[in-house]
Amino acid sequence: xxxxxxxxxxxxxxxNKKKKDEVTAVAAKPKAPKEKxxxxxxxxxxxxxxxxxxxxxxxNGSLQMLISKDQIGKEFIYFSQIAxxxxxxxxxxxxxxxxxxxxxxxxxxxxxxFIAQNTSFYYDPNNPVSKSANTNVSNGVLASIKIEAMDDNxxxxxxxxxxxxxxxxxxxxxxxxTPGTSPMSFKLGVLDKNKTKINSIKNYPKNxxxxxxxxxxxxxxxxxxxxxxxxxxxxxxKVFHSLIAMxxxxxxxxxxxxxxxxxxxxxxxxxxxxxxxxxxxIQRWYLKKKNPEADISEPVEPxxxxxxxxxxxxxxxxxxxxxxxxxxxxxxxxxKNAIVVKQQPDDADWDAGDxxxxxxxxxxxxxxxxxxxxxxxxxxxTGQILGADVMLEYSTFSNMVFIDKVFGMSSLSNDLVEKxxxxxxxxCNYTESLQENVIFAKIVASAxxxxxxxxxxxxxxxxxxxxxxxxxxxxxxxxxxxxxxxxSPQQLSNPDFIAGKCLTASVMDYTLLNxxxxxxxxxxxxxxxxxxxxxxxxxxxxxxxxxxxEREALLNRSTxxxxxxGNDADDMRSPGKAIDPRVNTWDQSNDAIQYSIDRIExxxxxxxxxxxxxxxxxxxxxxxxxxxxxxxxxxxxxxxIISRYIGGVYVDRAMAGQKAATQPxxxxxxxxxxxxxKALKDYAFAPKAFDAPNNLYNYLARQRxxxxxxxxxxxPKIHNLVLRAQKSVLDHILHPNTLQRITDSELYGNKYTxxxxxxxxxxxxxxxxxxxxxxxxxxxxxxxxxxxxxxMLTGKQKDRFSYNSKSMxxxxxxxxxxxxxxxxxxxxxxxxxxxxxLIDNALTEIK
Numbered sequence: 099x100x101x102x103x104x105x106x107x108x109x110x111x112x113x114n115k116k117k118k119d120e121v122t123a124v125a126a127k128p129k130a131p132k133e134k135x136x137x138x139x140x141x142x143x144x145x146x147x148x149x150x151x152x153x154x155x156x157x158n159g160s161l162q163m164l165i166s167k168d169q170i171g172k173e174f175i176y177f178s179q180i181a182x183x184x185x186x187x188x189x190x191x192x193x194x195x196x197x198x199x200x201x202x203x204x205x206x207x208x209x210x211x212f213i214a215q216n217t218s219f220y221y222d223p224n225n226p227v228s229k230s231a232n233t234n235v236s237n238g239v240l241a242s243i244k245i246e247a248m249d250d251n252x253x254x255x256x257x258x259x260x261x262x263x264x265x266x267x268x269x270x271x272x273x274x275x276t277p278g279t280s281p282m283s284f285k286l287g288v289l290d291k292n293k294t295k296i297n298s299i300k301n302y303p304k305n306x307x308x309x310x311x312x313x314x315x316x317x318x319x320x321x322x323x324x325x326x327x328x329x330x331x332x333x334x335x336k337v338f339h340s341l342i343a344m345x346x347x348x349x350x351x352x353x354x355x356x357x358x359x360x361x362x363x364x365x366x367x368x369x370x371x372x373x374x375x376x377x378x379x380i381q382r383w384y385l386k387k388k389n390p391e392a393d394i395s396e397p398v399e400p401x402x403x404x405x406x407x408x409x410x411x412x413x414x415x416x417x418x419x420x421x422x423x424x425x426x427x428x429x430x431x432x433x434k435n436a437i438v439v440k441q442q443p444d445d446a447d448w449d450a451g452d453x454x455x456x457x458x459x460x461x462x463x464x465x466x467x468x469x470x471x472x473x474x475x476x477x478x479x480t481g482q483i484l485g486a487d488v489m490l491e492y493s494t495f496s497n498m499v500f501i502d503k504v505f506g507m508s509s510l511s512n513d514l515v516e517k518x519x520x521x522x523x524x525x526c527n528y529t530e531s532l533q534e535n536v537i538f539a540k541i542v543a544s545a546x547x548x549x550x551x552x553x554x555x556x557x558x559x560x561x562x563x564x565x566x567x568x569x570x571x572x573x574x575x576x577x578x579x580x581x582x583x584x585x586s587p588q589q590l591s592n593p594d595f596i597a598g599k600c601l602t603a604s605v606m607d608y609t610l611l612n613x614x615x616x617x618x619x620x621x622x623x624x625x626x627x628x629x630x631x632x633x634x635x636x637x638x639x640x641x642x643x644x645x646x647x648e649r650e651a652l653l654n655r656s657t658x659x660x661x662x663x664g665n666d667a668d669d670m671r672s673p674g675k676a677i678d679p680r681v682n683t684w685d686q687s688n689d690a691i692q693y694s695i696d697r698i699e700x701x702x703x704x705x706x707x708x709x710x711x712x713x714x715x716x717x718x719x720x721x722x723x724x725x726x727x728x729x730x731x732x733x734x735x736x737x738x739i740i741s742r743y744i745g746g747v748y749v750d751r752a753m754a755g756q757k758a759a760t761q762p763x764x765x766x767x768x769x770x771x772x773x774x775x776k777a778l779k780d781y782a783f784a785p786k787a788f789d790a791p792n793n794l795y796n797y798l799a800r801q802r803x804x805x806x807x808x809x810x811x812x813x814p815k816i817h818n819l820v821l822r823a824q825k826s827v828l829d830h831i832l833h834p835n836t837l838q839r840i841t842d843s844e845l846y847g848n849k850y851t852x853x854x855x856x857x858x859x860x861x862x863x864x865x866x867x868x869x870x871x872x873x874x875x876x877x878x879x880x881x882x883x884x885x886x887x888x889x890m891l892t893g894k895q896k897d898r899f900s901y902n903s904k905s906m907x908x909x910x911x912x913x914x915x916x917x918x919x920x921x922x923x924x925x926x927x928x929x930x931x932x933x934x935x936l937i938d939n940a941l942t943e944i945k
Contacts, residue, residue: 136164136247136256148301149343152259152308159296161260162246165203165210167253173202173215173344175484177475178269181297181309181336181451185463186284186323188273190335192461193450193489195473196269201240208245210257212267214238217478218365220377225369241267263310263339264294271312271335284323286333287316297336304343305453311336326463338451342484344477347384351480354378356751357656358638359576359606359665361474363481379481381474381574382639385433390642394429400438403488403569406450407442408460410492414441416558417458420565423628424573427636436640453485456572458565462492471528472568486572488565528567528608531684531735536560537728538701539611539623545704545711546617556611559624566605566628574639579681580664581607581631583688587696590614590687593621600629601686603660608683610693610735615700630660656751657758668749670742673826674833678749679742679766684735691743691774694736698781701729705790709797718801723814726798730788734823737782741827743774744855745840745848765848772850772858779862782827785876788820821878831859832886834898841902856906859883864917868930871922877929880914884933887911888940908944911937 140162143153151164177198183190200215216235221228243257261267272286293313300307312335322330354362360380367377387395403421405414418439428436442450442457450457453475474486539556540548581604589595591614601612601624611623634655643649655661664681671683679690687693704711708729712722746766752759781787798814800807830836840852863883867876890899890907899907915937918930 134247136249136254139247139256146299146301148306149304150301150306150341152299152301152306153256154296154299161258161263161296163257163259163262165255165257167255169203170205171202173200173479175199175340175342175344175477176201176214176268177340177342177453177484179338179451179473179475179487181338183335184323184326184333186327186330187286187314187333187335190271190273191463193459193473193487195475195487196271196337198475198478199268200478201268205245205255206242209242210245210255211242212240212262214240217363220365220367220369222367222369227369231368263296263308264291265289266312268339269337271337272314284321284330285316285319286314287319287331288314290315290332293332300452302454306341307451307453308339309336309451310339338453340453342453344479345384345482345484348386349384349480349482351379351482352382352639354380355638355653357653357663357753358635359578359663360574360635360639361571361576363476363478380639381476381481381483383483383573385428385436385640387432387642392432394432394434396434397436400436401573402438402440402456404440404442404450404455404457406457406459407444407446409458410460413561416561417565420562421458421569423562423566424569424632424636427628427633428640430633431637431640432642433640450487456486458488458490460490460492472571474572474574483572483574488568488572490564490568528564531608532560532564534728534731535611535684537724538732539613541704541712541725541728542613542617542700545707556623559622559626560611562626563605563624566625570604570606570628570632573636575606575632575635576665577608577669578604578606578631578635578663578665579608579669579683580662580678581629582609582682582685582690583662583680584629584660585687587687587689587693590693591616591619591621593619596621598622598626600625600627600632602629603662604629604631604635606632610684610686610697612686613697613700615696615703631663634661654753654756657756663751664749670746670830671738673829674835677747677763677839679739679746680748682739682742685739690739691770691777694739695777695781698733698736701732702789705729705794709791709794713797719797719799720801722794723798723800726790726794726814727819730819730823733781733788734826737778737823737827738830740774740777740781741830744771744778744831744850745836745843746771747839747843747848763843763846765843765846766850768849771855775855775858775862778827778831779858782824783862783879785866785873788823788875817874817878820875821882824879825882828883828886831855832890834895834900834903837903838900841900852902852906856910860910860913864914868914868917869919869921870926872926872929874925877925880929880933881936884911884914884936887914888936892940892943911940 140153142157143155143162146152146154150169153162153164154160155162175198178196180190180192180194180196182192183194185191200217202213202215204211204213214237216232216237219232219235221231241262243259243261245255245257247256248254266272266289272289275285290313293315295311295313297309297311299309314333314335315331317331319330323333327333354360354376360382362378362380365377365379367375370377383401384399385397385401386399388398389395405417409417421439422437425435425437428434442448448455450459472486472488474483476483536556540553542548543552543556581602584603585596585601590601590612596612599622601622602609605625605628612621613623614620634652638649638652641648641652656663662680664678668676668678668681669683670676670679670681682690685694705726708722708725712725713719714721743766748764748766750760750762750764795814795816800812837852840848840850840855844851863876863880867873868880872880887907887910890896891904891911896904915934918933920927920930922930
């Protein structure tokens with residue numbers, strides 16, 4: 099038996115105690131919490147599977163999203179549209195397409211990042227410069243979200259998704275304030291995170307769709323907004339967000355050409371040495387022939403349009419026929435039945451906001467912002483159109499006309515009426531003046547005893563023309579504002595010649611309804627088929643060309659008269675904006691000066707009898723008032739068209755050496771410029787240019803509705819209306835760009851010199867009455883013109899005018915001073931003294 103020494107016993111005790119203490123310490127140490135799995139975090143949520151699987155908490159509605167490993171590093175498409183909005187929020191309206199963008203998903207340590215990709219540049223991979231691609235180019239980190247849990251076996255990551263959709267992460271919804279906006283104007287409040295919510299989630303294998311209601315709160319708003327808002331302090335804007343898988347197909351991008359007009363995705367080729375280093379992609383649908391060898395074949399997948407179940411029953415057949423007119427163009431491109439139209443059932447379980455459906459939609463808004471428009475969204479990498487809608491506004495075709503609003507949105511100005519209205523435009527504002535043109539056509543037809551059938555036919559033709567125009571946009575086509583130049587006024591007055599045709603080269607123009615002065619020659623009012631340019635453009639966009647030679651041969655036809663083209667970049671609707679008077683809105687025929695004169699004379703004729711024709715016993719005088727405004731606006735539109743021919747230059751965008759091409763710039767002939775000046779003298783500036791029967795003015799009364807006459811005196815502002823039309827003409831012909839161009843274009847063929855033009859203008863405004871009595875309309879005109887000449891010399895914008903223009907302004911001021919010797923009645927003497935005083939003060943300032 100062994101015996102332990104005392105010191106060994108003590109050592110053993112210490113050793114045993116140490117072990118015991120260690121065991122106790124281990125037992126006392128708290129266990130690390132078990133790491134939560136994806137299953138743990140989603141057990142109280144509803145699973146919604148699709149491209150991105152979504153989990154929505156069944157108690158509080160919060161969102162979580164699964165990201166798979168194979169989605170990391172991949173590109174996706176984001177798209178948004180307004181599900182419902184209000185004009186008060188800055189023209190945020192139902193059906194409005196917001197934006198599309200490419201985004202990529204990346205993993206950064208314990209975060210998932212959503213990064214918007216910059217798609218504006220191209221680098222040829224065979225060029226060494228491509229190794230420095232995207233230098234000084236920024237992508238955008240939209241969101242960086244912590245990974246809450248991961249499944250290594252299934253290679254999945256779970257993130258919280260509320261901030262991704264309940265904030266303005268992917269797309270800005272609330273518009274920034276415009277500088278100079280009145281502090282009393284309506285303003286959206288701040289985004290209220292407590293009220294903003296998910297309305298619906300629909301998930302599919304190739305796209306994830308969420309409908310979000312954004313609520314903007316402003317408890318101390320100074321302006322409660324329009325009656326479209328139940329409570330201006332809390333405004334809801336509903337938005338569809340779509341995350342879309344990148345299409346995987348053999349779609350081939352097609353590049354833009356300036357001789358034809360498609361919407362484009364602009365891309366700069368950074369490895370090109372060309373003077374035009376563009377690689378712009380036209381926007382078009384993916385159409386592929388079932389039988390590639392056949393000249394005409396049905397597509398593998400047609401473009402399917404659904405008429406929303408909100409479509410009025412009486413218009414469904416007309417709308418369907420209008421859409422299918424485009425199949426005429428596609429047949430020339432090699433496709434049969436490229437477009438198919440179906441009717442959405444009344445019990446359909448899908449919403450028009452579902453991007454899988456292209457829908458002809460209807461609204462009846464309290465403040466109609468448009469009559470129709472046709473947006474589409476595309477793959478920014480290729481230009482492939484992925485979806486489209488057409489929005490149609492019922493009020494454009496109804497008899498409920500808000501005449502003050504019609505003219506408030508008119509191109510003439512808000513000054514035509516007592517109210518002010520927002521003049522912002524959608525990309526396509528075809529119906530900006532369409533309603534007043536419809537009213538004018540009906541006024542003419544009614545005044546000459548038009549039957550119900552004729553009035554109904556006008557409506558049918560307008561719907562047909564509008565639908566064809568908007569469908570054209572969804573096929574990728576831009577506007578063609580030169581198309582109206584195809585036919586002569588005589589051809590448009592031949593009912594047999596125009597029957598069943600497009601009245602211009604393209605339905606993509608904005609033209610006046612065709613109203614003839616000789617009622618026995620009245621044919622159709624609007625387009626009933628697509629035009630020759632439309633067919634040619636669809637051929638360019640969709641024909642499966644076998645060689646580049648085929649494509650170039652088609653484009654070289656651009657010099658044919660029926661294929662003329664000029665888009666929004668060239669149009670002259672704004673004073674001083676462009677140079678070719680043929681590229682304009684609301685003109686008609688290849689002699690727009692004469693056509694406009696005829697229109698003005700029709701309006702003048704109707705003015706004389708309007709009191710007899712448009713007062714109905716037992717009714718208010720609102721209809722007569724509407725007629726008066728319509729007729730004057732038609733005059734003003736015609737005068738604007740005529741004014742563009744002064745200092746105008748015709749533009750030919752054919753390529754050098756192209757067959758039948760002319761020189762790029764050709765000034766409008768001396769005869770046509772002089773003809774335009776005479777028309778302005780007779781119909782804009784003459785003492786009786788806007789004459790109306792004196793007993794008409796007493797009856798231009800608005801119908802009272804509640805207290806709607808309380809904001810301003812209700813009497814019609816006749817002088818303001820006339821002066822506004824005259825000012826609109828002066829805005830262009832005295833614009834610094836116009837005056838400069840008149841002088842510059844003398845170097846390449848213009849025969850209407852600046853001294854001739856400004857002397858003729860001076861004569862038109864003064865010679866008829868300056869030596870006698872001057873009526874009040876002419877007093878306004880003469881003072882307006884004189885003040886403009888003075889501003890050219892002393893105003894804030896004086897440096898924009900050329901020295902030649904200033905010299906002529908000074909010359910004409912001195913002529914006016916000499917002519918304005920006191921004569922005539924007391925009012926005329928006072929007026930002339932006013933003129934002389936203004937000129938004397940200006941001359942003193944110049945010295």
